[in-house]
Amino acid sequence: MTVNRESKEKYEGLLKEAVKASKNAYAPYSDFKVGAALLSKNGKVFTGCNVENVSFGLSNCAERTAVFKAISEGVREFEAIAIYADIEEYISPCGACRQVLMEFNPGMIIICGCRDGSYKTKRLIELLPGAFMRKELQK
Ligand code: THU
Numbered sequence: 001m002t003v004n005r006e007s008k009e010k011y012e013g014l015l016k017e018a019v020k021a022s023k024n025a026y027a028p029y030s031d032f033k034v035g036a037a038l039l040s041k042n043g044k045v046f047t048g049c050n051v052e053n054v055s056f057g058l059s060n061c062a063e064r065t066a067v068f069k070a071i072s073e074g075v076r077e078f079e080a081i082a083i084y085a086d087i088e089e090y091i092s093p094c095g096a097c098r099q100v101l102m103e104f105n106p107g108m109i110i111i112c113g114c115r116d117g118s119y120k121t122k123r124l125i126e127l128l129p130g131a132f133m134r135k136e137l138q139k
Pocket of ligand 1: 027030032033034049050051052059060061062063083091092093094097
Protein backbone atom coordinates (compact mmCIF):
# COMPACT_ATOMS: atom_id res chain seq x y z
CA MET A 1 0.00 0.00 0.00
CA THR A 2 1.32 3.46 -0.77
CA VAL A 3 1.02 5.92 2.09
CA ASN A 4 1.28 9.72 1.80
CA ARG A 5 3.35 11.80 4.23
CA GLU A 6 0.41 12.94 6.34
CA SER A 7 -0.86 9.37 6.79
CA LYS A 8 2.67 8.11 7.48
CA GLU A 9 2.98 10.45 10.47
CA LYS A 10 -0.46 9.46 11.68
CA TYR A 11 0.25 5.72 11.42
CA GLU A 12 3.64 6.02 13.08
CA GLY A 13 2.07 7.94 15.99
CA LEU A 14 -0.56 5.23 16.30
CA LEU A 15 2.10 2.51 16.30
CA LYS A 16 3.84 4.28 19.20
CA GLU A 17 0.59 4.09 21.16
CA ALA A 18 0.36 0.37 20.37
CA VAL A 19 3.93 -0.17 21.64
CA LYS A 20 3.02 1.58 24.89
CA ALA A 21 -0.16 -0.46 25.26
CA SER A 22 1.77 -3.72 24.79
CA LYS A 23 3.56 -3.01 28.07
CA ASN A 24 0.25 -3.45 29.89
CA ALA A 25 -0.44 -6.86 28.36
CA TYR A 26 -1.44 -9.54 30.82
CA ALA A 27 0.17 -12.56 29.19
CA PRO A 28 1.57 -14.85 31.92
CA TYR A 29 0.81 -18.01 29.89
CA SER A 30 2.10 -17.18 26.42
CA ASP A 31 4.55 -14.46 27.44
CA PHE A 32 3.53 -12.87 24.14
CA LYS A 33 2.65 -9.26 24.77
CA VAL A 34 0.55 -7.46 22.18
CA GLY A 35 -0.60 -3.85 22.00
CA ALA A 36 -3.15 -2.21 19.72
CA ALA A 37 -4.16 1.39 19.05
CA LEU A 38 -7.42 2.01 17.24
CA LEU A 39 -8.00 5.38 15.58
CA SER A 40 -11.59 6.56 15.22
CA LYS A 41 -12.76 8.73 12.34
CA ASN A 42 -13.19 11.60 14.79
CA GLY A 43 -9.54 11.38 15.79
CA LYS A 44 -9.75 9.55 19.12
CA VAL A 45 -7.35 6.74 19.96
CA PHE A 46 -8.41 3.66 21.92
CA THR A 47 -5.63 1.37 23.06
CA GLY A 48 -5.79 -2.28 24.05
CA CYS A 49 -3.61 -5.17 25.14
CA ASN A 50 -4.10 -8.91 25.33
CA VAL A 51 -5.64 -10.19 28.55
CA GLU A 52 -5.06 -13.89 29.17
CA ASN A 53 -6.74 -16.26 31.58
CA VAL A 54 -5.81 -19.54 33.26
CA SER A 55 -8.76 -20.96 31.30
CA PHE A 56 -6.87 -20.23 28.08
CA GLY A 57 -9.87 -19.95 25.76
CA LEU A 58 -11.11 -16.93 27.67
CA SER A 59 -8.10 -14.86 26.66
CA ASN A 60 -8.78 -11.70 24.70
CA CYS A 61 -6.56 -10.22 21.99
CA ALA A 62 -5.25 -6.66 22.08
CA GLU A 63 -7.25 -5.66 19.00
CA ARG A 64 -10.57 -6.76 20.44
CA THR A 65 -9.81 -5.08 23.76
CA ALA A 66 -9.36 -1.80 21.85
CA VAL A 67 -12.53 -2.27 19.79
CA PHE A 68 -14.64 -3.14 22.82
CA LYS A 69 -13.32 -0.13 24.71
CA ALA A 70 -14.27 2.16 21.83
CA ILE A 71 -17.72 0.68 21.30
CA SER A 72 -18.48 0.86 25.00
CA GLU A 73 -17.63 4.55 24.89
CA GLY A 74 -20.03 5.18 22.01
CA VAL A 75 -17.51 5.31 19.14
CA ARG A 76 -18.18 3.07 16.13
CA GLU A 77 -16.41 4.55 13.15
CA PHE A 78 -12.79 3.59 12.72
CA GLU A 79 -10.09 4.58 10.29
CA ALA A 80 -7.05 2.52 11.29
CA ILE A 81 -5.57 0.17 13.87
CA ALA A 82 -1.90 -0.32 14.75
CA ILE A 83 -0.77 -3.62 16.24
CA TYR A 84 2.56 -4.30 17.90
CA ALA A 85 4.44 -7.21 19.43
CA ASP A 86 8.10 -7.39 20.34
CA ILE A 87 8.93 -9.92 17.60
CA GLU A 88 11.13 -10.07 14.53
CA GLU A 89 8.35 -10.41 11.95
CA TYR A 90 5.34 -8.12 11.55
CA ILE A 91 2.43 -9.17 13.73
CA SER A 92 -0.79 -9.95 11.92
CA PRO A 93 -4.26 -9.93 13.52
CA CYS A 94 -5.86 -13.31 14.20
CA GLY A 95 -8.96 -14.43 12.30
CA ALA A 96 -11.34 -13.63 15.15
CA CYS A 97 -10.05 -10.06 15.38
CA ARG A 98 -10.24 -9.61 11.61
CA GLN A 99 -13.91 -10.56 11.73
CA VAL A 100 -14.60 -8.23 14.66
CA LEU A 101 -12.86 -5.31 12.91
CA MET A 102 -14.73 -6.13 9.68
CA GLU A 103 -18.02 -5.38 11.40
CA PHE A 104 -17.09 -1.71 11.56
CA ASN A 105 -15.05 -0.93 8.44
CA PRO A 106 -13.80 -3.35 5.77
CA GLY A 107 -11.61 -0.54 4.41
CA MET A 108 -9.84 0.00 7.73
CA ILE A 109 -6.05 0.38 7.53
CA ILE A 110 -4.11 -2.19 9.53
CA ILE A 111 -0.63 -1.15 10.62
CA CYS A 112 1.40 -4.22 11.58
CA GLY A 113 4.55 -3.44 13.56
CA CYS A 114 7.51 -5.37 14.91
CA ARG A 115 10.58 -5.05 17.15
CA ASP A 116 12.85 -2.95 14.95
CA GLY A 117 10.19 -0.25 14.62
CA SER A 118 9.31 -1.08 11.03
CA TYR A 119 5.75 -1.78 9.94
CA LYS A 120 3.61 -2.64 6.96
CA THR A 121 0.14 -1.37 6.14
CA LYS A 122 -2.75 -3.27 4.62
CA ARG A 123 -6.47 -2.81 4.18
CA LEU A 124 -8.58 -5.11 6.32
CA ILE A 125 -10.47 -6.45 3.30
CA GLU A 126 -7.17 -7.79 1.93
CA LEU A 127 -6.72 -9.78 5.13
CA LEU A 128 -10.21 -11.26 5.20
CA PRO A 129 -11.58 -11.68 1.69
CA GLY A 130 -15.00 -13.32 1.58
CA ALA A 131 -15.81 -12.41 5.18
CA PHE A 132 -19.18 -13.28 6.65
CA MET A 133 -21.10 -10.01 6.44
CA ARG A 134 -24.41 -8.59 7.61
CA LYS A 135 -26.03 -9.14 4.18
CA GLU A 136 -25.60 -12.90 4.65
CA LEU A 137 -28.17 -12.76 7.44
CA GLN A 138 -30.96 -11.96 4.95
CA LYS A 139 -33.40 -14.86 4.71
N1 THU B 1 -2.72 -12.07 20.37
C1 THU B 1 -3.16 -10.77 20.27
O1 THU B 1 -3.43 -10.12 21.26
N2 THU B 1 -3.27 -10.25 19.03
C2 THU B 1 -2.89 -10.88 17.88
O2 THU B 1 -3.01 -10.30 16.81
C3 THU B 1 -2.35 -12.24 17.94
C4 THU B 1 -2.42 -12.92 19.24
C5 THU B 1 -2.52 -12.61 21.72
C6 THU B 1 -3.48 -13.70 22.15
C7 THU B 1 -2.67 -14.41 23.21
O3 THU B 1 -2.82 -13.73 24.45
C8 THU B 1 -1.23 -14.25 22.75
O4 THU B 1 -1.23 -13.18 21.83
C9 THU B 1 -0.63 -15.49 22.10
O5 THU B 1 -1.45 -15.96 21.10
